[in-house]
Amino acid sequence: MDYRAPKGTADMLPETARAWEHMQRTAQELFARYGYQPLYPPVFEHTEIFARGIGEATDIVSKEMYTFEDRGGRSVTLRPEATASIVRASLEHNLVPPGSVAKLYFMGPMFRYERPQAGRMRQFWQIDAEILGAAEPSADAEMIALLARYFETLGITGTTLLVNSMGDDACRPQYREKVRAYIREHSEQLCEECARRADTNPLRAFDCKKPTCRDVMDLAPKLRDELCRDCAAHYSAVKGYLDDLGIAYVEDPSLVRGLDYYTRTVFEIQAPGLGAQNAIGGGGRYDRLMEQFGGPPTPGLGFALGFERTLLVMQAQGLRVPAPATAEVYVARAQPEVASAVFELAARLREAGISAELDHQARSLKSQFKQADRLGARLALVVGPDELAGGEVTVRAMATSQERRAPLSGIAEVLQGLLAEG
Ligand SMILES: [Zn+2]
Ligand SMILES: [Zn+2]
Structure with a gap:
């Protein structure tokens, strides 16, 4: 019998588990001050929840999901991310009746079939926070501030906050066509996958980590220059609130995040010393997602932060979670x-x-x-x-x-x- 854990999974041994519990306690205390309530959805959902919510053309849905048929012949999937489940649960239990705002968080394992490497596991652990029902840019800024404050509370220093706006239905479709045309023009300089993205999901070419693709995409049209008036006003208000709080940020027009559902604000916090996989948390606004699930128009936004990479950063920065004596x-x-x-x-x-x-x-x-x-x-x-x-x-x-x-x-x-x- 092979007694090792499956590839891409790891036993969380006491020292690591203590760090995870410390991160959870820190989140519980901090998030409560921002008005969040816990909500724990199941670890698996009907596959269509993720296929529809995250988008068929994303890497997650097309290549990385743990999908299987249960004994009743239903297709179910171990959750690869949190937002789709939270939105599904909010609809099912009517947690956001018209005119109300719900702030929800949870912590737990997620599953993606990826090539395992430092800080990236097939079963990984996340802390997730979502606000449903809030359209104002103050909600975006509050959420970004919460994520930044969280890492600060853990003692992590030297992080960089990236922000961008992905536009909305009024301005993104035209922009997507521009990027599509740009990719076709430059397909010979791009990797095969990016060239193919012209047909499926052109904006994802901004996520490619290959240096040649990055050079090409650096010169691609930027949505920042194509935002409609409402999106531009929203984006500028978010930045204004961050300025008011004294939160430093870098505008990164190539930040698009890997999911289809984002609209307007997206953000990411990167930490030094992690190489290419340097994002320790991030998220964005998803004002259309609730409707995609058949619910009433309900603005939403959220973030997820990853335990494994955050732990690597804490270790690199010498931040230890003290071990309590097992017995006094x-x-x-x-x-x-x-x-x-x-x-x-x-x-x-x-x-x-x-x-x-x-x-x-x-x-x-x-x-x-x-x-x-x-x-x-x-x-x-x-x-x-x-x-x-x-x-x-x-x-x-x-x-x-x-x-x-x-x-x-x-x-x-x-x-x-x-x-x-x-
Ligand atoms: Zn590429
Ligand atoms: Zn717009």
């Missing part, structure tokens, strides 16, 4: 016959809010002390028949091996006092 207090037994008293005492301490550990392997007292050191325990309680008979236990400071007697009744309070002393 180790309850040791001097003799086997006091086992049940030790067992009961450890339970009492845990109920009092103290992390406590005890021996489950019939170790000697000496080896119990070694174990206490390994677990990072600051105090050990030594329980022996004589002490018990006198209603007392021995409290040992692990660092100094100093011991003192303490009454068994009220021992939790004594320990809390000693732990608080430091």
